[in-house]
Amino acid sequence: MDIQNFIDCINKNCRKSVNSMFNLSLFNNNYNLRNYTIDGTSYAVNKDGSVKVLYWFDNFWLFLGIKFIKTSKRKETQITISLSVFQGEDSDSRKCQLFRAEWDDYDNPNEPHPQPHWHITSNQVHENTFNDHADDFNESEFLEKFNNGERRAFDVENIHFAMNGDWDNSGNHVHKIENEKQIVNWLQGMLDHIRTELSNL
Secondary structure, eight states: OOHHHHHHHHHHHHHHHSOTTOOEEEEEEOSSEEEEEEOOSEEEEETTEEEEEEEEETTEEEEEEEEEEEOSSTTOEEEEEEEEEEEOOTTOSSOEEEEEEEEEOOOOTTOOSOBSEEEEOOOHHHHHHHHHHTTTSOHHHHHHHHHTSSSOOOOOTTOOEESSOBTTTTSBSBOOOOOHHHHHHHHHHHHHHHHHHHHTO
């Protein structure tokens, strides 16, 4: 796989769905790992900590990271992709992560998680309730009161919601990454779809 050609192809096609500023560049490079991330203009927090995000439209922001990991097994390259959508203003020190799409191409026939998949990372009701009462008591007291109430907080963030299970053809929940064109089409199609849905809110 020609990794740089792959990244160039993603940049060219995703600019059509995002804006002319969309660009993935090399963030980390060593013998076993090449990590590309979006050239962001503002900061947000995701599962890996602080990341730079790119303005998309309205008050929505994007993060995209793609890792190419060399495996000792048959000297193959595994690909992991993570795309997050955030909401907030440029001046917000902590933008709200709404959801994340991931596709991990692990060489594991018993992979327990569907590939690709969604993570729902935001519960606006819980977050807004906390923000409304943040000055009344500290966080641990708030969570204790919230979780001991009639409605307990149910965290869905760790659920891998299947995006493209192959159940109707093979009964399998994993789609392997076969080629670069497949990923470019997936990213561009997903971005177009997400924008349509967010624009209709």
